[in-house]
């Protein structure tokens with residue numbers, strides 16, 4: 703999907719997602735759309751790399767990024783948005799704490815919670 707289309711759908715669904723899941727302790731993150739995570743992290747429009755996430759939550763910046771190169775449709779968009787919103791609601795350092803306990807990305811409970819929450823995507827479609 704193109705960036706504007708993603709932003710339009712995300713902005714329409716976001717208030718409903720916030721209402722459904724509730725607000726976290728921090729200010730509600732703003733949504734930004736980039737081609738991919740490397741453009742987001744470097745600020746270079748031509749940046750490319752190996753990782754292919756569809757979204758990312760930046761706790762320090764208070765920002766949810768969505769990556770248009772890896773969002774083919776509305777379902778993936780809503781899944782990415784809900785996933786990252788769930789990370790926003792989790793306490794600071796929760797994932798680090800789990801990694802320190804020996805969990806991996808695949809079985810980290812903070813990650814599994816975000817993946818489970820994605821299943822609600824159809825409520826906002």
Ligand SMILES: [Zn+2]
Nearest residue numbers: 785789813816
């Ligand atoms: Zn995640």
